[in-house]
Amino acid sequence: MTRADDFERLRPLLFSIAYRILGSVSEAEDAVQETWLRYEASPTLPESVKSFLSTVVTRVSIDVLRSARVRREQYVGPWFPEPLLSDPYQDPERSAELADSVSMAALLLLERLSPLERAVFVLREVFAFSFAEISSAVGRSEAACHQLAVRARRHMSAGRPRFEADPREREELAGRFFDAFRDGDIDGLRTLLAADVVIVGDGGGKAPQVAMRFTGADNVAGALSMVIPAFLRGGGVVEPHQVNGGPGAVFRDREGRVVYTWALEIVDGRVQTIRAVLNPDKLQHLGPVADIWAVLRESRL
Structure with missing residues (x-):
């Protein structure tokens, strides 16, 4: 088996590690590409290709995250991860951990951690790496990695919702929600909203302030009552889809471009919570992106 074959076999794992550390599809893809270049340039073959590549992609991702933190502090409005429709890495024994760790809520909690804490948490809690492997990957002693893992788990546990829905119940409710959306049934949508529901959008200063943030069932229902009829009138299409391991949707214009x-x-x-990603820079990996300003003009919003 060639180096390229070994690398392609492990590419899904490498991307999944990088995405969870970075919260960005484009940056994760760049980190994986940099890992390949370093592997290709290595004069000797490592004893364990998986350990070598996992170490490289982790260290590259930590370096990228440190510089990305500065940009995120200057980001206009709320910052959300780039939406991921399909995780390329699958492991039936860890399917629950993989799905949970890629959710928007979990990735936003990970933003609270230092880059090292985040990397240790991802490798240990999501991918079940040993502390010896993690120590090699992050360049810290095993004892230090234990401490980093404890601190990371404490931060993550403190921020999780107390009553998470069963996956099947969640999907069933989401199906009813998007059926009501497509039917323009505002009253039906209203019954599915929590009293303190929040809808918040990440436009990055590159999208209109429509639905940037509304709180409370009445306010959110009122906002949807304005947006939904106009969107559907303009030929918009709602595609229910798994987004970051949970229920979501991709909204497209009449030409099929992502809005x-x-x-x-x-x-x-x-x-x-409804988290909307409107920043066109964060949607390009999903296909052609619509001009949201034009969509709003056509919809008369």
């Missing part, structure tokens, strides 16, 4: 995405967080049988 924005939604990720739903469902807690205690109701939609608790």
Whole structure:
């Protein structure tokens, strides 16, 4: 088996590690490409290709995250991860951890961690790396990695919702939600919203301030009552889709171009949070991106 074959076999794992550390599809893809270049240039073959590549992609991702932190502090409005429709890495034994760790809510919690804490948490809690492997990957002692893992788990546990929905119940509720959306059934949508529901959008200063943030069932329902009829009138299409391991949707214009995405967080049988990504820079990996300003003009919003 050639180096290229070994690398392609492990590419899904490398991307999945990098995405969870970075929260960016484009940056994760760049980190994986840099890992390949370093592997290709290595004069000797490593004893364990998986350990070598995982170490390289982790260290590259940590370096990228440190510089990205500065940009995110200067970001206009709320910052969300780039939406991921399909995780290329699959492991039946860790399917729950993989799905949970890629959710918008989990990735936003990971933003609270230092780059080292984030990398250790991802390698240990998501991919079940040994502390010896993690120590090699991040360049810290095993004892230090244990401490980093403890701190990371504490931060992550403190921020999680208390009553998360069963996956099947979550999908069923999301199906009803998007059926009501496509039917323009505002009253039906209203019954599925938590009393303190929040809809918040990441436009990065490159999208209109429509639905940037509304709080409370009445306010969110009122905002949807304005947006939904106009969007559908303009030929918009709603495609329910797994977004970051949970229920969501891709919204397209009449030409099939991506307008924005939604990720739903469902807690205690109701939609608790709707996170919309409108920044066109964060949607390009999903295909051709619409001019959202033109879509709004056509919809008369």
